[in-house]
Amino acid sequence: xxxxxxxxxxxxxxxxxxxxxxxxxxxxxxxxxxxxxxxxxxxxxxxxxxxxxxxxxxxxxxxxxxxxxxxxxxxxxxxxxxxxxxxxxxxxxxxxxxxxxxxxxxxxxxxxxxxxxxxxxxxxxxxxxxxxxxxxxxxxxxxxxxxxxxxxxxxxxxxxxxxxxxxxxxxxxxxxxxxxxxxxxxxxxxxxxxxxxxxxxxxxxxxxxxxxxxxxxxxxxxxxxxxxxxxxxxxxxxxxxxxxxxxxxxxxxxxxxxxxxxxxxxxxxxxxxxxxxxxxxxxxxxxxxxxxxxxxxxxxxxxxxxxxxxxxxxxxxxxxxxxxxxxxxxxxxxxxxxxxxxxxxxx
Amino acid sequence: xxxxxxxxxxxxxxxxxxxxxxxxxxxxxxxxxxxxxxxxxxxxxxxxxxxxxxxxxxxxxxxxxxxxxxxxxxxxxxxxxxxxxxxxxxxxxxxxxxxxxxxxxxxxxxxxxxxxxxxxxxxxxxxxxxxxxxxxxxxxxxxxxxxxxxxxxxxxxxxxxxxxxxxxxxxxxxxxxxxxxxxxxxxxxxxxxxxxxxxxxxxxxxxxxxxxxxxxxxxxxxxxxxxxxxxxxxxxxxxxxxxxxxxxxxxxxxxxxxxxxxxxxxxxxxxxxxxxxxxxxxxxxxxxxxxxxxxxxxxxxxxxxxxxxxxxxxxxxxxxxxxxxxxxxxxxxxxxxxxxxxxxxxxxxxxxxxxxxxxxxxxxxxxxxxxxxxxxxxxxxxxxxxxxxxxxxxxxxxxxxxxxxxxxxxxxxxxxxxxxxxxxxxxxxxxxxxxxxxxxxxxxxxxxxxxxxxxxxxxxxxxxxxxxxxxxxxxxxxxxxxxxxxxxxxxxxxxxxxxxxxxxxxxxx
Numbered sequence: 070x071x072x073x074x075x076x077x078x079x080x081x082x083x084x085x086x087x088x089x090x091x092x093x094x095x096x097x098x099x100x101x102x103x104x105x106x107x108x109x110x111x112x113x114x115x116x117x118x119x120x121x122x123x124x125x126x127x128x129x130x131x132x133x134x135x136x137x138x139x140x141x142x143x144x145x146x147x148x149x150x151x152x153x154x155x156x157x158x159x160x161x162x163x164x165x166x167x168x169x170x171x172x173x174x175x176x177x178x179x180x181x182x183x184x185x186x187x188x189x190x191x192x193x194x195x196x197x198x199x200x201x202x203x204x205x206x207x208x209x210x211x212x213x214x215x216x217x218x219x220x221x222x223x224x225x226x227x228x229x230x231x232x233x234x235x236x237x238x239x240x241x242x243x244x245x246x247x248x249x250x251x252x253x254x255x256x257x258x259x260x261x262x263x264x265x266x267x268x269x270x271x272x273x274x275x276x277x278x279x280x281x282x283x284x285x286x287x288x289x290x291x292x293x294x295x296x297x298x299x300x301x302x303x304x305x306x307x308x309x310x311x312x313x314x315x316x317x318x319x320x321x322x323x324x325x326x327x328x329x330x331x332x333x334x335x336x337x338x339x340x341x342x343x344x345x346x347x348x349x350x351x352x353x354x355x356x357x358x359x360x361x362x363x364x365x366x367x368x369x370x371x372x373x374x375x376x377x378x379x380x381x382x383x384x385x386x387x388x389x390x391x392x393x394x395x396x397x398x399x400x401x402x403x404x405x406x407x408x409x410x411x412x413x414x415x416x
Numbered sequence: 417x418x419x420x421x422x423x424x425x426x427x428x429x430x431x432x433x434x435x436x437x438x439x440x441x442x443x444x445x446x447x448x449x450x451x452x453x454x455x456x457x458x459x460x461x462x463x464x465x466x467x468x469x470x471x472x473x474x475x476x477x478x479x480x481x482x483x484x485x486x487x488x489x490x491x492x493x494x495x496x497x498x499x500x501x502x503x504x505x506x507x508x509x510x511x512x513x514x515x516x517x518x519x520x521x522x523x524x525x526x527x528x529x530x531x532x533x534x535x536x537x538x539x540x541x542x543x544x545x546x547x548x549x550x551x552x553x554x555x556x557x558x559x560x561x562x563x564x565x566x567x568x569x570x571x572x573x574x575x576x577x578x579x580x581x582x583x584x585x586x587x588x589x590x591x592x593x594x595x596x597x598x599x600x601x602x603x604x605x606x607x608x609x610x611x612x613x614x615x616x617x618x619x620x621x622x623x624x625x626x627x628x629x630x631x632x633x634x635x636x637x638x639x640x641x642x643x644x645x646x647x648x649x650x651x652x653x654x655x656x657x658x659x660x661x662x663x664x665x666x667x668x669x670x671x672x673x674x675x676x677x678x679x680x681x682x683x684x685x686x687x688x689x690x691x692x693x694x695x696x697x698x699x700x701x702x703x704x705x706x707x708x709x710x711x712x713x714x715x716x717x718x719x720x721x722x723x724x725x726x727x728x729x730x731x732x733x734x735x736x737x738x739x740x741x742x743x744x745x746x747x748x749x750x751x752x753x754x755x756x757x758x759x760x761x762x763x764x765x766x767x768x769x770x771x772x773x774x775x776x777x778x779x780x781x782x783x784x785x786x787x788x789x790x791x792x793x794x795x796x797x798x799x800x801x802x803x804x805x806x807x808x809x810x811x812x813x814x815x816x817x818x819x820x821x822x823x824x825x826x827x828x829x830x831x832x833x834x835x836x837x838x839x840x841x842x843x844x845x846x847x848x849x850x851x852x853x854x855x856x857x858x859x860x861x862x863x864x865x866x867x868x869x870x871x872x873x874x875x876x877x878x879x880x881x882x883x884x885x886x887x888x889x890x891x892x893x894x895x896x897x898x899x900x901x902x903x904x905x906x907x908x909x910x911x912x913x914x915x916x917x918x919x920x921x922x923x924x925x
């Protein structure tokens with residue numbers, strides 16, 4: 070498999086074939102949009118494409134942090150609650166005021182990053198398994214949201230945030246530009262910075278990363294903090310889109326945040342995958358969900374189908390797991406040295 | 417099947433083994449270039465060769481773990497091409513691996529009875545039956561002192577090695593392969609008795625060791641492998657050690673340590689000083705490492721060398737004692753801090769703790785200096801390429817490998833990349849644990865050259881190797897470790913393999 074010359078930089082980071090995966094996902098998304106003409110003549114055009122892109126922006130944003138966590142071999146199950154608290158805090162405390170927006174948004178991002186940071190502390194220093202730590206954190210954060218709002222979020226819509234979705238430049242909603250910017254920035258962080266490069270090293274082989282002198286714990290901690298902030302940002306965006314916040318607004322995004330990353334070609338076991346792939350995964354899943362919605366099925370069953378589609382996508386990608394397991398089996402001799410347990414990164 | 421254990425297969429089951437022109441390569445690395453020899457019915461046949469000669473690959477082929485590319489293996493006249501360990505076992509070949517294959521979190525009995533657990537009522541695995549069977553097995557093999565109920569992880573290395581051997585024997589093989597079986601055994605006599613018993617009953621034994629004395633005691637014939645080729649099969653009674661050694665290394669004798677390198681650079685400034693270092697497995701080690709000096713460490717398996725090196729690399733805790741680098745006291749609790757203190761560490765397990773298989777060679781090498789390569793927060797790829805190129809040239813790593821995924825490289829080239837990385841890190845003191853393990857002869861020479869260059873420029877090196885010849889060849893002086901302590905030192909003309917062996921076995925002074 071030899072990627073063309075323009076992916077040399079990527080190839081150098083050891084990531085060539087992932088680009089093809091992402092391109093395939095974008096292609097599939099386009100095909101699905103075009104094919105949806107068959108369902109309704111109003112579909113398959115630019116209007117529908119715009120709608121899908123706008124709707125996918127939440128998953129695109131939340132998938133960034135989720136992917137970083139997954140790259141280290143972890144998982145963030147708290148993002149639904151963190152999205153909710155991000156949206157609810159903005160609704161309650163920022164509201165319509167543009168000046169409050171200027172200090173409020175960074176502050177809310179800091180709060181959600183801190184929540185993610187607590188996940189990181191739990192996983193890295195207290196050695197709680199990521200599943201349990203983030204699941205528990207999700208429950209705690211949900212409870213806190215309930216406490217803060219007394220059960221009913223009250224506030225005002227923010228015209229400035231809503232403008233992201235209503236205002237357009239060149240017939241393209243602002244949020245799509247925003248999404249593009251996030252995609253580029255996210256990819257640069259992954260591929261161009263020392264942080265990104267070290268993260269892949271940690272994900273590929275934590276023990277070797279530790280021996281090579283990488284700050285493995287600190288890097289892992291950071292991914293959770295970033296995941297918190299990106300979930301917070303997604304919550305703020307959702308609030309802008311809906312003009313309000315509910316206590317369940319983030320719920321629908323937990324599985325898609327993981328599915329987009331995994332469908333996007335990121336190894337669930339850590340160490341490989343590109344953000345651009347996760348973006349492709351987010352677009353594809355959102356398109357699916359939109360097309361399913363248009364079939365005129367009752368909402369409950371729609372969710373069932375959506376869940377099944379995600380499950381199916383993960384099953385198809387399971388091949389990767391087989392490959393990995395196969396490699397393990399094919400390893401000629403037990404790798405462990407007599408008498409010496411394999412070193413743990415935090416030994 | 418009854419629970420009774422019989423070590424001795426019926427005599428008519430004895431088989432001969434014919435290996436003819438077997439080759440095997442892993443990607444660009446040729447592990448076996450052509451190996452041919454035969455093992456007669458009931459013979460104990462020695463397989464001799466240096467590390468990297470191809471012994472392990474041959475063991476894997478015979479055990480059904482890898483398939484040869486070409487050539488034929490015949491067992492008792494029948495084509496023998498097992499596709500798995502179980503298939504090889506079913507055909508009557510069982511192996512005690514050098515790198516033990518026991519499951520540490522299970523009991524001795526479970527390890528001995530897997531995959532066919534004895535079933536009790538309800539068809540569930542019965543602990544009582546399994547342990548009774550295991551006890552019988554251990555007793556039959558003269559290893560009744562090992563408790564069947566003990567967890568393997570609680571056993572000493574020697575005990576684990578014995579369980580590994582007992583397990584191989586318990587399959588009632590018609591051909592038993594023993595890969596470096598005495599590496600960890602305190603009392604090899606135990607093994608000799610088993611081998612002699614099996615041989616007397618007609619079981620063929622392929623005995624792999626580089627300890628000539630053992631081999632002479634057990635085997636009449638031996639085949640020498642060098643660089644993936646069978647150099648010849650010798651009648652051991654008529655071959656002198658020197659002849660065999662010459663066949664193994666391809667030259668008469670190891671060149672004497674470079675005379676110009678001595679006198680030892682003891683008057684050079686101190687690079688690393690250890691004072692009464694203690695920790696798990698390390699029992700009060702003090703040493704001075706001077707600038708420009710290569711200090712070797714010789715030890716039998718499990719004498720604290722691994723722990724000592726890991727401590728110095730920041731990968732194991734130092735419980736007490738002082739470390740100073742260039743006169744300044746330093747403390748470190750992680751490899752990162754050790755690196756900052758000026759100590760670079762190359763661990764023994766390349767794939768587990770060394771390289772990042774998913775990344776390119778270049779990314780593997782540039783990892784420790786990423787911080788220095790940043791421009792406006794982004795990695796400056798041009799400078800990265802230049803730095804990596806410089807480091808690759810130092811270790812003689814061909815430029816075409818640099819852009820490839822490191823998983824596509826041979827073990828030797830991976831090791832070069834690993835050493836390039838530690839050189840690039842800027843550490844002035846290197847702690848190298850068996851840096852030539854499992855690499856080919858050419859790479860070894862390159863690594864020797866790198867180590868000498870590094871010290872010639874004022875760096876200092878602490879080197880452990882499982883090959884004494886390597887220590888004799890490279891070190892300015894060599895320390896012997898025994899039970900976590902330094903028990904002797906040899907330098908100059910006194911630095912010989914024989915001397916190191918006697919020191920390392922605790923019979924020094």
